[in-house]
Amino acid sequence: MTDKSRLWAIVPAAGRGARFGSELPKQYLQLADKTVIEHSIAKLLAISDIVTVVVALHPEDTFFDSLACANDPRVSRVDGGLERSDSVACALQSLNAEDTDWVLVHDAARPCVSHHDITQLIERGCAHQVGAILAVPVVDTIKRSTEDGEIQKTVDRERMWRALTPQLFRYGALTKALTYCREHQLKITDEASAMEHCGDKPALIAGSHRNIKITYPDDLAIAEVFLSRGGQ
Numbered sequence: 001m002t003d004k005s006r007l008w009a010i011v012p013a014a015g016r017g018a019r020f021g022s023e024l025p026k027q028y029l030q031l032a033d034k035t036v037i038e039h040s041i042a043k044l045l046a047i048s049d050i051v052t053v054v055v056a057l058h059p060e061d062t063f064f065d066s067l068a069c070a071n072d073p074r075v076s077r078v079d080g081g082l083e084r085s086d087s088v089a090c091a092l093q094s095l096n097a098e099d100t101d102w103v104l105v106h107d108a109a110r111p112c113v114s115h116h117d118i119t120q121l122i123e124r125g126c127a128h129q130v131g132a133i134l135a136v137p138v139v140d141t142i143k144r145s146t147e148d149g150e151i152q153k154t155v156d157r158e159r160m161w162r163a164l165t166p167q168l169f170r171y172g173a174l175t176k177a178l179t180y181c182r183e184h185q186l187k188i189t190d191e192a193s194a195m196e197h198c199g200d201k202p203a204l205i206a207g208s209h210r211n212i213k214i215t216y217p218d219d220l221a222i223a224e225v226f227l228s229r230g231g232q
């Protein structure tokens with residue numbers, strides 16, 4: 001952080017994990033020595049520049065308060081919304097931030113993000129006019145299907161990236177972009193797409209492929225292997 005702007009973090013954690021399918025929401029499942037969400041929050045708390053980590057929770061969440069990190073003075077909670085973008089908007093509203101402050105949004109379901117990647121994102125994102133996201137280049141051949149599940153075409157994968165989190169934007173611009181998308185009923189799955197709808201071009205910062213999102217049950221075993229290998 002080079003200017004007087006502060007850095008905040010938001011952790012969307014209000015999802016129910018339909019694709020994972022466990023009774024306990026996936027962010028509360030045990031992964032090595034702690035739960036998935038505790039790993040994700042710990043990675044953010046390790047960044048001393050972050051003033052507050054706001055966690056957006058399902059309004060009926062009964063699990064978060066029993067975690068040790070819930071008592072951390074830099075951690076606060078807020079009720080999330082129906083979609084991930086609603087949860088991020090609720091968390092933004094709860095911040096006592098200036099428009100020029102930076103906000104780092106990181107999925108509770110991405111416990112394997114490395115300290116190195118977060119610091120790279122902050123250093124390079126804060127130097128960019130719009131902000132930035134972690135991402136990895138697509139390595140598979142990409143097909144677009146017909147409605148019948150046959151191949152319509154092979155999509156050129158050159159310059160194609162998979163978007164990860166954290167994603168870093170100015171508080172004012174991100175709040176405006178999310179409001180614009182809500183008012184125009186635009187479906188967005190990450191913060192960068194909201195910014196794109198407003199004509200902005202966030203930077204892509206190449207991150208580690210180990211920064212997976214826990215989506216299906218097998219992802220938990222893969223995450224355990226990545227965490228056991230230590231720093232990336």
Ligand SMILES: Nc1ccn([C@@H]2O[C@H](COP(=O)(O)OP(=O)(O)OP(=O)(O)O)[C@@H](O)[C@H]2O)c(=O)n1
Pocket residue numbers: 011012013014015016017018019020027056080081082083084085087088107108109110213214215
């Ligand atoms: N209304 C929602 C939906 C999702 N999330 C969070 O957004 C992150 C990424 O979403 P995803 O992996 O899709 O989580 P779920 O919505 O829980 O999973 P699914 O789509 O399979 O139900 C997760 O940390 C999830 O808790 C959120 O805060 N609020």
Ligand SMILES: C[C@](O)(CO)[C@H](O)COP(=O)(O)O
Pocket residue numbers: 084107162163164165189190191213
């Ligand atoms: C924000 C995100 O992690 C980027 O990959 C992702 O879009 C959120 O997950 P979802 O499965 O699209 O809800």
